[in-house]
Amino acid sequence: MADVKKIAVLPGDGIGPEVIAEAEKVLKKTEELFGYRFETERGLFGGIAIDQRGTPLPDDTLAICKKADAVLLGAVGGPKWDNNPKELRPETGLLGIRKALGLFSNIRPAVIFDCLKDASTLKPEVLDGTDLIVVRELTGGIYFGEKFRRETANGQEAVDTCVYNVKEVERIVRQGFEIARTRRKKLASVDKANVLETSRLWRETVNRIAPDYPDVELEHVLVDNCAMQLLRRPASFDVIVTENMFGDILSDEAAMLTGSIGMLSSASLGEGSFGLYEPVHGSAPDIAGTGAANPIATILSVALMFRLTFGYHEAADVIDNAVKAVLDAGHRTGDIAVDKSQAIGTTAMGDLIVGAMKK
Ligand code: IPM
Ligand code: MN
Numbered sequence: 001m002a003d004v005k006k007i008a009v010l011p012g013d014g015i016g017p018e019v020i021a022e023a024e025k026v027l028k029k030t031e032e033l034f035g036y037r038f039e040t041e042r043g044l045f046g047g048i049a050i051d052q053r054g055t056p057l058p059d060d061t062l063a064i065c066k067k068a069d070a071v072l073l074g075a076v077g078g079p080k081w082d083n084n085p086k087e088l089r090p091e092t093g094l095l096g097i098r099k100a101l102g103l104f105s106n107i108r109p110a111v112i113f114d115c116l117k118d119a120s121t122l123k124p125e126v127l128d129g130t131d132l133i134v135v136r137e138l139t140g141g142i143y144f145g146e147k148f149r150r151e152t153a154n155g156q157e158a159v160d161t162c163v164y165n166v167k168e169v170e171r172i173v174r175q176g177f178e179i180a181r182t183r184r185k186k187l188a189s190v191d192k193a194n195v196l197e198t199s200r201l202w203r204e205t206v207n208r209i210a211p212d213y214p215d216v217e218l219e220h221v222l223v224d225n226c227a228m229q230l231l232r233r234p235a236s237f238d239v240i241v242t243e244n245m246f247g248d249i250l251s252d253e254a255a256m257l258t259g260s261i262g263m264l265s266s267a268s269l270g271e272g273s274f275g276l277y278e279p280v281h282g283s284a285p286d287i288a289g290t291g292a293a294n295p296i297a298t299i300l301s302v303a304l305m306f307r308l309t310f311g312y313h314e315a316a317d318v319i320d321n322a323v324k325a326v327l328d329a330g331h332r333t334g335d336i337a338v339d340k341s342q343a344i345g346t347t348a349m350g351d352l353i354v355g356a357m358k359k
Pocket of ligand 2: 248249252
């Protein structure tokens, strides 16, 4: 009998619970097909935790995550909490969980699904062959630097500080190189070394460790130029490694290249195999509760969990292939349907994918 893998499940807000329910069906089907065993434990996280517990990241939720092998997260946030003070915002819970679990690396693949090329705003010939991964530093930089306000003669002043040390840069850059090694062996390191001191340290560090990866072709790209090149030559990128805020911005841009943010999965990793997996899309409060959400990003996040945390590669292939088969057969949720009147709902899509899962 396979050992039991513990998965902390944090459905969160908006469409989170709906897409998580479909991912759980996929877990169950994997148990049947492969004899694996998953033990899931749910935790309150995000807006729902603010409402029920007065904090976006309750201690018992963190404890559930810490004793798990992996975390599966739906989505957090919504207009209800948008005007709350900082401690009572879902985003604060997200930053807190990343820091508390030591998840310094965020991996967001942006892959063009051939049958969905029309969904992108870019021309198909520009997109052809696009298959890139943004590796974003997740627990440092301006997100976590000292922040404060002070009074000045010109009125209130706000300060955010951006800090990186060599260790933080080195571990994420090495991960970028390692991932590039498993793919097309190209790494673009993105910084703003013409202006920022943190970026100059970043670039020095990249250049110092690059000789350890002679098989990987390295390019340094300034972040503004990268934003442009992503639109001009997306297919030429393989792995992009960058600091926290640049990665936040570029990964949204990269996701939109595919035109189908409802399809993209992500992983947040620390040292070792532990990881937190979530769809790239948000809680979509506008369609929450309508049963219209696309569950594919969350289902593909399960496949990513199988690959990166559990090493269940065959089961991951089964999921990826099932998604592809269902799309190839023409089934679409509203976000990716050309003819919206033909769109199917969340549970129908989940059921079709589970039905297509074959060894
Ligand atoms: C993301 C989100 C978060 C971030 C927000 C919600 C705090 O945009 O995961 O990319 O900026 O990291
Ligand atoms: Mn973001």
